[in-house]
Amino acid sequence: MDQEKYLDQLSQALRRLSPDERIAIVDKYRQALQVSGDLTWDEIVNRFGEPREVAKEAYRQQRAANQTGNRRQDFVRNLTLPKIFLLMVLLLITLPIWGTITAVILAALMAIFGIVIGVIMTCVILMLTLTLVGFGLGGTSLVSGALLLMNAPLTGVYYLGLGLVELAIGLLLLPVFWLIFKAAVRWLEA
Secondary structure (H helix, E strand, O other), X not given: OHHHHHHHHHHHHOOOOOHHHHHHHHHHHHHHHHHHOOOOHHHHHHHHOOHHHHHHHHHHHHHHHHHHHHHHHHHHHOOOHHHXXXXXXXXXXXXXXXXXXXXXXXXXXXHHHHXXXXXXXXXXXXXXXXXXXXXXXXXXHHHHHXXXXXXXXXXXXXXXXXXXXXXXXXXXHHHHHHHHHHHHHHHHHO
């Protein structure tokens, strides 16, 4: 009996709300009271508060929600031709400030992009150069070693061995170069 009395007083206290909002709040408290079991008036008030206090809190929450949504609408609704003109003038007057800031940010982003591309291209060119130098030196040493075999056999064998080592280094760097090149191309295409 106390529960129904509490819900009736709560519904009366919420009469300034729309019917849908009032029903939703009363239903919420009705479900909470059903879960709580059979309580006396004092127990209900201790747990949920006086119906008027609950209604005041509901009004406060509704007012806060309405104010947040209405601020933007009020701003747009209050824009008149002189205010729009004033905003445009203010925008043009402050153009050197925000224009400069925007240009600096764009320039910094372009510089970072250029540095990244430069590093990638440097790695690719370095790997290609090392590979080609390995092949070039290896071939040169092999030819020198073959020519020296006739006149100075030990020096010729030394140059042949050196040429084979240089060719091996070039062959070992070739897959690394190829992987870096593929990664750079894939990154540039993305």
